[in-house]
Amino acid sequence: MTTEALRQPSRERDGAGGNGLLMLLLVLMLLVAIAFAMVGGIIGDDPMSLLGGAGLSVVLAFLLGGFYSLQPNEAAAITNFGDYRGTDRVNGLRWTWPWMGKKKISLRANNLISQQIKVNDQRGNPIEIAAQLVWRVTDSAQALFDVDDYRGFVTAQVEVAVRTIGARYPYDDFEHKEVTLRGDHERVSGELRAELINRLSVAGITVDECGFTHLAYAPEIAGAMLRRQQAAAVVAARETLVAGAVGMVEMALAMLNERQVVELDEERKAAMVSNLLVVLCGERDTQPVVNTGSLY
Known part of the structure; x- marks a missing residue:
């Protein structure tokens, strides 16, 4: 045994x-x-x-x-x-x-804010996390006789639980396809609470609520991650802009063909598409060139 x-x-x-x-x-x-x-x-x-x-x-x-x-x-x-x-x-x-x-022994609710600790997330990126929790004693016998110092036990287990949850998920997902620490706060906080309740049950302590009070990239990679976020935002904006521009070009060509305003061969259609995309996707105002001669 x-x-x-x-x-x-x-x-x-x-x-x-x-x-x-x-x-x-x-x-x-x-x-x-x-x-x-x-x-x-x-x-x-x-x-x-x-x-x-x-x-x-x-x-x-x-x-x-x-x-x-x-x-x-x-x-x-x-x-x-x-x-x-x-x-x-x-x-x-x-x-x-x-x-x-x-x-x-006090049975009142206690509030604890942990120190900021450095954790590697699921992708290995160093991040800083601090948690806040509200806990109370539910079993006085376990709190007094099964652990040496139940308050110190809570403090130590909070750090272990935060490290466990912090390493379970990535800090952020630029494609929004995964559960992340930053984007799914309620779900991650719920898992942190369940982890703490499981760890503190040996001391007769339960957790009423908990959550992160600080969550950020570590200083050594914060600048690089900020540039990555900015690049991802620019790419996403460009994708939306191009998709809209292509739709507008398709609509313009369809209307010209439907109303028979002008008949364009494939070469002229390609030129029009190119010009419209430049106008619609360009960051600066375009200067029109008036053609007073023949299209050909």
């Missing part, structure tokens, strides 16, 4: 904490009894009353050691000489046996 199979994860269960207000009432009654015993022993010179008052004082000190309080979204793991006895999640004044250990 492997070591992993032998190790059983801790599981939270109801603790042994009791109502502290009832114990507080008992403490007040003991105070009154101690006062009467001491005053009676001193006035009546009764050693037994003094001894009884001293005994009640010891009991009072014993009971006072068992009080603790819990605020909203706070829990206390109760241990008996190292043996986990359960978790108390009831708010207010609580009481348990004084020899019981009480480890408090």
